[in-house]
Amino acid sequence: MATKVYIVYYSTYGHVEKLAEQIKKGAESVEGVEAKLWQVPETLSDEVLGKLGAPPKSDVPVITPGELAEADGLLFGFPTRYGTMAAQFKAFIDSTGSQWRTQELAGKPAGLFYSTGSQGGGQETTPLTAITQLVHHGMIFVPIGYTFGAGMFEMEKVRGGSPYGAGTYAGDGSRQPSELELDLAFHQGKYFAGISKKLKGTA
Numbered sequence: 403m404a405t406k407v408y409i410v411y412y413s414t415y416g417h418v419e420k421l422a423e424q425i426k427k428g429a430e431s432v433e434g435v436e437a438k439l440w441q442v443p444e445t446l447s448d449e450v451l452g453k454l455g456a457p458p459k460s461d462v463p464v465i466t467p468g469e470l471a472e473a474d475g476l477l478f479g480f481p482t483r484y485g486t487m488a489a490q491f492k493a494f495i496d497s498t499g500s501q502w503r504t505q506e507l508a509g510k511p512a513g514l515f516y517s518t519g520s521q522g523g524g525q526e527t528t529p530l531t532a533i534t535q536l537v538h539h540g541m542i543f544v545p546i547g548y549t550f551g552a553g554m555f556e557m558e559k560v561r562g563g564s565p566y567g568a569g570t571y572a573g574d575g576s577r578q579p580s581e582l583e584l585d586l587a588f589h590q591g592k593y594f595a596g597i598s599k600k601l602k603g604t605a
Contacts, residue, residue: 414456429592471507477515482518511597544594
């Protein structure tokens with residue numbers, strides 16, 4: 403049976419979604435792995451989103467808490483809000499109480515990716531504070547470390563991401579993920595999928 407990797411994200415302006423799409427490509431490059439994109443429910447009204455200048459949501463399906471247990475590995479992506487995950491994603495995690503009570507997600511590998519507005523805006527604090535959500539579910543956090551090689555030490559170009567996971571800088575919203583950031587996202591998907599496949603094989 404194929405190893406199922408679910409890439410579950412929230413994206414306001416599309417930056418996290420672009421990372422998610424690249425992560426999916428990376429995961430699917432591993433033989434025997436099936437990757438699927440999911441969005442979490444939006445908590446803001448269309449009126450508020452319109453005032454924020456947010457584009458319409460894509461047709462990626464919205465996940466329910468119960469569907470998380472179907473995955474062999476889970477990658478969670480979100481923008482930062484003051485150094486922690488956006489409220490929309492936190493609201494979704496808060497709705498997984500049933501999965502927590504039964505520990506349905508315990509032992510599953512999980513990874514994180516994210517977007518921030520600036521270089522000091524939470525590229526490390528956002529995933530660091532999100533790890534607590536994984537811990538309470540008993541999930542196995544899989545960071546990328548420095549497995550991306552030379553790209554992790556790039557000093558001439560602005561690059562989001564960290565040993566915790568892939569990342570991008572949104573700036574005022576007009577900046578899009580760079581080629582290097584997208585390459586890092588692809589690497590995370592491939593690296594994570596390989597580990598998820600190995601863990602499933604030993605289960």
